[in-house]
Amino acid sequence: METDSNGPPKxxxxxxxxxxxxxxxxxxxxWFGMxxxxxxxxxxxGGGARFDMLDPAWRAACVSLAVVFPIAALGLWLVVSWGPVIWACAALVQVLMYTVWRDIFGNNLTVPIMHAVILCVYALxxxxxxxxxxxKAGRVSSGLP
Structure with a gap:
């Protein structure tokens, strides 16, 4: 971030x-968490997928992701270093759910593709x-503005 002597960082x-x-x-x-x-x-x-009616695998996945996604949302919104890490953990769980364990959780390729696109944009x-x-560091060390 660039600072100006007369104001906040730019x-x-x-x-x-x-x-x-x-x-x-x-x-x-x-949104995912909610x-x-x-x-x-x-x-x-329609109430047919309440916690008490879910299979054990769905219970574990839903409860975990219902907690982890809102925490990731907070970290990403605040732009803190742990936000993307928590998102990556939640995304990995969802990707595994819909690719590796698709016989348990169903075949939903939209979610893994969405997470892959987000990961690529983040990396870029x-x-x-x-x-x-x-x-910028090169310019500063060479004395350029």
Missing amino acids: NTMTETLFVVFLRMVAISCF QYWALLVGYSG FRIALFLERRE
């Missing part, structure tokens, strides 16, 4: 877009931020 366009991206992912994580909670308490699915942002900071 973010670059890449940093601003990265924060917007993380907050969009946070909203989707919150969907799992709605399923567990019987609000969605991190690379862009790294290159931007490296270029």
Whole structure:
């Protein structure tokens, strides 16, 4: 972040877009979490998929993801370092659910593809931020503004 002697730090366009991206992912994580909670308490699915009616595998997955996704959403929204880590854990569980254990959880390729796209965009942002900071450090060490 660049600072100006007369004001708060100035973010670059890449940093601003990265924060917007993380907050969009946070909203989707919150949505996923609320969907799992709605399923567990019987609000969605006509009450046919309440916690007490689920198979043990679905119970474990739904309860875990109902807790982990809102925590990931908070971390992503606040742009703290643990947010993407918690998201990655939740995403990995969902990807495993719908690819490796599809005979138990069903075949839903939309979710793994969505997580893969988010991971790729996240990686591109991190690379862009790294290159931007490296270029800025090179300018500072050479005495350029």
